[in-house]
Amino acid sequence: MAHEFETHSYDVVVVGAGGAGLRAAIAAHDAGARTAIVCKSLLGKAHTVMAEGGIAAAMGNVWSDDNWQVHFRDTMRGGKMLNNWRMAQLHAQEAPQRVMELEEWGALFDRTKDGLISQRDFGGHRFARLAHVGDRTGLEMIRTLQQHAVALGIDVFMECTITEILRSDGRVSGAFGYWRESGRFLVFQTPTVVLATGGIGKSYQVTSNSWEYTGDGHALALRAGASLINMEFVQFHPTGMVWPPSVKGILVTESVRGDGGVLRNSEGRRFMFDYIPEYFIKETADTEEEADAWYDDKATNRRPPELLPRDEVARAINSEIKAGRGSPHGGVFLDIASRRSAEFVQRRLPSMYHQFKELADVDITAEAMEVGPTCHYVMGGVEVDADTGASVVPGLYAAGEVAGGMHGSNRLGGNSLSDLLVFGRRAGLNAAYHAGRISGARPSVSDQDVTTAAEAALEPFSDEGGENPYTIQKDLQATMQKLVGIIRKRDELAESLKELGELRERARHLTVEGHRQYNPGWHLALDLANMLLVSECIARAALEREESRGGHTRDDFPAASDEWGSKNLVLTSSPDYEISVREQPLPVMPGELQQLFEEK
Amino acid sequence: MGYDLALRVWRGDRSGGDHGDYVVEVEEGEVVLDAIHRLQATQCGDLAVRWNCKAGKCGSCSAEVNGRPRLLCMTRLSDFEEDETITVTPLRGFPVVRDLVTDVSFNYEKARELPAFSPGPPDADGKRRMMQSDVERGQEFRKCIECFLCQDVCHVIRDHDDNKPAFAGPRMFLRYAELDMHPWDTNDRRKLAQDAAGIGLCNITKCCTEVCPEGIKITDNAIIPMKERVADRKYDPLVWLGSKISRRDRREEP
Numbered sequence: 001m002a003h004e005f006e007t008h009s010y011d012v013v014v015v016g017a018g019g020a021g022l023r024a025a026i027a028a029h030d031a032g033a034r035t036a037i038v039c040k041s042l043l044g045k046a047h048t049v050m051a052e053g054g055i056a057a058a059m060g061n062v063w064s065d066d067n068w069q070v071h072f073r074d075t076m077r078g079g080k081m082l083n084n085w086r087m088a089q090l091h092a093q094e095a096p097q098r099v100m101e102l103e104e105w106g107a108l109f110d111r112t113k114d115g116l117i118s119q120r121d122f123g124g125h126r127f128a129r130l131a132h133v134g135d136r137t138g139l140e141m142i143r144t145l146q147q148h149a150v151a152l153g154i155d156v157f158m159e160c161t162i163t164e165i166l167r168s169d170g171r172v173s174g175a176f177g178y179w180r181e182s183g184r185f186l187v188f189q190t191p192t193v194v195l196a197t198g199g200i201g202k203s204y205q206v207t208s209n210s211w212e213y214t215g216d217g218h219a220l221a222l223r224a225g226a227s228l229i230n231m232e233f234v235q236f237h238p239t240g241m242v243w244p245p246s247v248k249g250i251l252v253t254e255s256v257r258g259d260g261g262v263l264r265n266s267e268g269r270r271f272m273f274d275y276i277p278e279y280f281i282k283e284t285a286d287t288e289e290e291a292d293a294w295y296d297d298k299a300t301n302r303r304p305p306e307l308l309p310r311d312e313v314a315r316a317i318n319s320e321i322k323a324g325r326g327s328p329h330g331g332v333f334l335d336i337a338s339r340r341s342a343e344f345v346q347r348r349l350p351s352m353y354h355q356f357k358e359l360a361d362v363d364i365t366a367e368a369m370e371v372g373p374t375c376h377y378v379m380g381g382v383e384v385d386a387d388t389g390a391s392v393v394p395g396l397y398a399a400g401e402v403a404g405g406m407h408g409s410n411r412l413g414g415n416s417l418s419d420l421l422v423f424g425r426r427a428g429l430n431a432a433y434h435a436g437r438i439s440g441a442r443p444s445v446s447d448q449d450v451t452t453a454a455e456a457a458l459e460p461f462s463d464e465g466g467e468n469p470y471t472i473q474k475d476l477q478a479t480m481q482k483l484v485g486i487i488r489k490r491d492e493l494a495e496s497l498k499e500l501g502e503l504r505e506r507a508r509h510l511t512v513e514g515h516r517q518y519n520p521g522w523h524l525a526l527d528l529a530n531m532l533l534v535s536e537c538i539a540r541a542a543l544e545r546e547e548s549r550g551g552h553t554r555d556d557f558p559a560a561s562d563e564w565g566s567k568n569l570v571l572t573s574s575p576d577y578e579i580s581v582r583e584q585p586l587p588v589m590p591g592e593l594q595q596l597f598e599e600k
Numbered sequence: 601m602g603y604d605l606a607l608r609v610w611r612g613d614r615s616g617g618d619h620g621d622y623v624v625e626v627e628e629g630e631v632v633l634d635a636i637h638r639l640q641a642t643q644c645g646d647l648a649v650r651w652n653c654k655a656g657k658c659g660s661c662s663a664e665v666n667g668r669p670r671l672l673c674m675t676r677l678s679d680f681e682e683d684e685t686i687t688v689t690p691l692r693g694f695p696v697v698r699d700l701v702t703d704v705s706f707n708y709e710k711a712r713e714l715p716a717f718s719p720g721p722p723d724a725d726g727k728r729r730m731m732q733s734d735v736e737r738g739q740e741f742r743k744c745i746e747c748f749l750c751q752d753v754c755h756v757i758r759d760h761d762d763n764k765p766a767f768a769g770p771r772m773f774l775r776y777a778e779l780d781m782h783p784w785d786t787n788d789r790r791k792l793a794q795d796a797a798g799i800g801l802c803n804i805t806k807c808c809t810e811v812c813p814e815g816i817k818i819t820d821n822a823i824i825p826m827k828e829r830v831a832d833r834k835y836d837p838l839v840w841l842g843s844k845i846s847r848r849d850r851r852e853e854p
Binding site for chain 2 (some may be wrong): 011041042043044045046047049051100103104105106108109110111114115116133134136139140143147149150151158172181209210243244245246247250251280351354358359360468469470471474512513515516517518519520522
């Protein structure tokens with residue numbers, strides 16, 4: 001059957017309009033490529049908008065001792081040394097320039113007394129390093145990039161979903177998608193696609209992520225023949241809201257702790273002092289006096305344990321709750337009210353103040369917040385070349401959360417926004433260069449591929465009397481939360497794979513009601529296939545890795561192992577979506593960078 | 601704890617539609633968007649609604665609740681009586697696409713018409729400096745989450761589609777004011793605000809300020825100062841010329 005579709009031709013098509021996508025598109029445009037941005041939501045609504053704390057960049061505006069080597073070291077140690085060292089290096093070196101560039105495009109960052117961009121403390125960072133705008137830095141970043149992209153005249157396809165990367169002889173030839181509003185199909189003829197689709201959080205029940213986070217880019221890449229790495233590492237942010245139920249999982253920024261907030265259990269104890277791991281013992285304060293003094297004097301005091309990397313804090317909170325020392329609604333207490341003035345809290349954390357006031361009737365300047373871990377970020381993603389963002393599929397690039405390697409087994413707060421800028425730009429530039437190099441021999445889109453993609457997209461309408469996609473999504477979230485969550489075990493992971501197999505079978509026979517015009521049930525049915533594929537990747541890698549490291553904690557293998565610390569798990573898919581896992585040695589860090597870890 | 605909520609939701613598309621009456625189970629602490637989602641998941645799988653963050657930060661889920669423009673994710677059920685019927689309808693100021701989803705492309709077209717930020721050169725060391733007090737004026741406007749509730753409620757365009765070509769609306773006036781107050785911007789946006797964006801059509805009824813979920817004082821802090829600066833430029837070319845020559849003066853309010 002022939003399907004109607006509209007056709008567009010570009011040099012670079014960027015999928016996703018968060019920080020990485022917008023930055024990639026700007027870079028591709030600046031390099032002379034005809035560039036399009038395709039995004040599932042309206043422009044400016046991508047998940048980057050939710051980022052709160054700031055952009056990590058060793059600008060040295062507040063602490064002149066800060067430099068890229070310190071930032072690099074913090075990042076690698078935060079990721080428990082599993083990071084791609086080259087990505088971590090480029091990131092630390094280029095982040096300051098990327099932040100200052102945002103100012104050129106109109107961003108209004110908070111200032112130091114001297115009028116420079118101010119920087120705030122965050123977990124795992126030795127110095128106050130996060131450029132910020134109150135606690136709405138993501139909004140500032142996305143608006144700045146959005147306005148700049150619009151000013152450059154880059155074409156934006158809003159509320160448009162890509163369902164397939166098209167290839168010819170193994171190289172990218174285009175992308176297939178549909179308009180959410182009309183349900184009509186589009187084909188992009190393009191030799192390069194930059195995936196900037198974000199993460200996978202919607203596969204979990206309790207998450208800080210929006211509906212868009214269905215692992216689209218991960219799944220598109222896998223189906224196009226690319227590989228994923230580090231998928232077992234999922235970050236549970238230590239502080240999400242826990243009450244009321246409707247807001248469970250919504251993020252409470254790490255800035256609360258960076259600005260002086262502390263965690264307490266039901267007995268009023270600052271329990272983080274009980275959870276300082278051997279790995280960070282030398283750089284973490286062991287008394288409340290030292291911890292409190294650190295905010296003003298970093299030279300003679302060590303960092304408060306509340307500002308350990310996120311994986312450590314999330315596990316500690318989890319343990320306190322399990323031990324029965326939690327708060328009334330199943331979290332722990334996050335207290336800034338007794339530590340800082342109301343004026344300070346309202347100035348530094350305006351959106352947290354607003355969020356708790358409006359949604360939970362809690363005045364955070366007067367009482368403690370209740371918080372608990374929430375699925376926040378996936379460290380794993382498309383395996384890319386560190387310098388260019390290129391995947392193993394010629395013409396396919398990835399940047400931001402959908403790319404893997406940069407953060408190793410655990411991401412430090414603030415390193416995401418800088419990652420988006422640094423690698424978004426690199427992927428955009430290199431996609432443009434690639435398009436230029438092959439301009440005389442662009443792969444062409446085959447009619448057969450378009451027909452196949454169109455039929456796959458319409459598949460959910462073909463069955464009658466099946467389950468609705470919402471039910472299957474709900475069950476998937478329950479499975480992932482229960483069996484592939486913050487603490488994992490072999491038998492539970494094996495069980496999760498069985499349940500995921502059953503869910504996949506059920507999803508084959510789901511039924512969508514209504515027609516193609518702005519139909520969220522249909523959209524979800526298509527996203528669900530991606531969620532199932534990516535969830536299986538997470539579970540398979542988690543079962544394989546028999547150690548605990550960063551965002552992967554195995555109850556049956558509680559320690560980190562040196563052997564596992566030297567390798568990545570790489571996932572690929574066969575054409576009929578059978579996933580396979582293999583081990584691959586980590587890239588070896590050059591001697592001069594290794595020295596940075598030996599000195600201390 | 602939980603109760604059955606009577607929900608009336610507009611269903612339809614460009615060709616027309618009607619309210620549908622539904623009963624949805626809801627829990628303590630929920631917001632209207634939760635009820636809409638449960639309706640979607642259990643009774644109307646194809647009910648169209650926009651949303652993203654569900655925390656009042658992205659401005660996607662704008663609609664009208666009992667006739668009042670609101671974010672669905674920030675409208676708590678506890679603001680209503682349990683036996684009260686809650687009516688949810690699409691934004692009236694924009695053409696409907698389907699159910700609660702409207703065509704807000706007007707706002708994106710107006711955004712394209714605005715000349716970009718254009719800073720002067722940085723300081724000699726390559727860095728740029730500005731004082732926190734200067735930053736804060738613009739920051740108030742940059743809190744805008746582009747929910748377009750101000751555009752929806754603005755009566756210059758709410759019931760007068762014919763004004764739309766000549767009027768950019770409160771959201772865009774925030775942008776003009778923000779850029780005009782930016783210490784580094786080198787464009788003079790006052791003529792643009794008057795001619796292209798139609799700020800003169802605004803008669804300061806403050807409807808936009810009332811509905812802003814971010815609490816931005818759109819009328820008092822953006823529109824009125826901008827109108828005054830436009831008037832200043834319009835009627836006193838010498839003042840305008842002087843302000844072009846002296847960098848500092850250009851930044852002062854008249």
